[in-house]
Amino acid sequence: MVAGSVALVAAKGARKEGKVQARFRRLLEKVDGLKRRGRVWRDARADIDSGISLYAAAVERLQGLGRDMLGLLDRAHGDAGFSKAERKKLAGLIAGLAGDLVEAGHEDLKPLYNRYSRGDFDAEAAEAEADSAAVLRSMLEAFGMEFGEADVDSLDELKALAEQQLREAEQEAEGRRGRRKKSAKQAAAEARREDERRTTSKTLQEVYRALAMALHPDRERDPAERARKSELMRDVNVAYEAKDLLRLLELQLELERVEPARADAIAEGRLQHYNRILDDQARQLGAELEELELPFRVRLGLPPPARLTPADVTSQLRADTAVVQQEIAKLAHDLEAFATPSRLKAWLNGRPAPRGEGRPSQLDLFG
Secondary structure, three states: OHHHHHHHHHHOOOOOOOHHHHHHHHHHHHHHHHHHHHHHHHHHHHHHHHHHHHHHHHHHHHHHHHHHHHHHHHHHHOOOOOOHHHHHHHHHHHHHHHHHHHHOOOHHHHHHHHHHHOOOHHHHHHHHHHHHHHHHHHHHHHOOOOOOOOOOOOHHHHHHHHHHHHHHHHHHHHHHHHHOOOOHHHHHHHHHHHHHHHHHHHHHHHHHHHHHHHHOHHHOOOHHHHHHHHHHHHHHHHHHHOOOHHHHHHHHHHOOOOOHHHHHHHHHHHHHHHHHHHHHHHHHHHHHHHHHHHHHHHHHOOOOOOOOOHHHHHHHHHHHHHHHHHHHHHHHHHHHHHOOHHHHHHHHOOOOOOOOOOOOOOOOOOO
16 A cells, blocks of 8 residues: 555665654554545445434334334223222233333323332432432542532533533643743753754645645646646645645655655655654554444443444344344234233233332343
C-alpha cells in the first residue's frame, strides 16, 4: 500500500533504522490502520442500520402483541367465570406486563398498571430514581464532591450539580495558574511548544505547496492529464484542510516528489515534524473511531480496550432479533391459546401466585 511505500522510502535514509525513522514508520502504520478501521465502520453503517431497523420492527411487533395480551387478560379479570384466586394471579400478570410496557414508552398504560398493582407508577419511579441518586451521591462525596444541604432526588439534578462543581474547580485552578508566575523552565517549554506548532503548520504548507505546483492544471496542455491533475488537486485540498499529512505524503510519493535520493533529508530533517503531525492525527482518528464505536460498546457492554468490529455488531443484532422473533412466536401462540377461557384457567392454575407487593416481573418481554 502507499503508506507502506512512504515508510520504505523514509527508511532508506539510513542503513540502520534510527529512533526517529522507527517512530515515523510506526505512526504511519498506526494512522493508516485507524483510517482503515474508520472506513470499515462507515462502509458497514448501512448494514448495521438495516439490522437495527429489523430489530426495532421486531420489538415493536412484540410490544404490540404485549398490548393485545394485556387486553385479553384485562377482559378475563372481569369474567365471573374466574375465581378470586385466579383473578389475583391475573392482576399480578397485568401489573407486571403493563409496567414493562410503560417503561418501554407506552405511557398510556399507566392507569392500567396503577389499577392492578394498587400503586402509582410515577411515584414508584420517582422513589426508585431518588434511591439511585442517593447511592450515586454517596459515591461522588467519597471522591471529594460536596453537595451540602442540597435536596437532590433525581439523577439529572445530581448530574447538573456535579458538572457545576467540576466547572468551578477547573475555573479556580485556571485562575491559580494564571496568577502564578511562570518559571524560566515553564516559559521555555511553552515557547518550544509554540515553535513546534509553527513548524508543524509550516511543514504541512510546504508539502501542500509542492503538490499544488506539481498539479497545477493550468500548466498542463493535455486535456486528459489536466482533468486527472484537477481531480488529484481536489484530493490535496481535502487532505490539507483535514491536516492529513499521511494522505499528502501518499500523493507526494505518487507524483515522485519524494525521491530515494532525498531520503536522507526526509529521514533526518523533517521526520520529527512529520511525527508530531502524525501523532496528532492518530489521536484525532482514535477519538473519531471511539465515537463511531461508543453506541455499540454500550449496547454490548464492552469496555474500550476490547476490540469491536462491525461484524460483531451485525452478528449480535441478528442474534437479538432472533431472540425477539422467538418471543413473538411464543406470545402469539399464548394469545391464541388464552382466547379459550378454559385453557387460560388451566394455565393459571399451573403456576404459583405472585408474591409480595409492587410490580411482579412475570414476563420479561422488553428487557
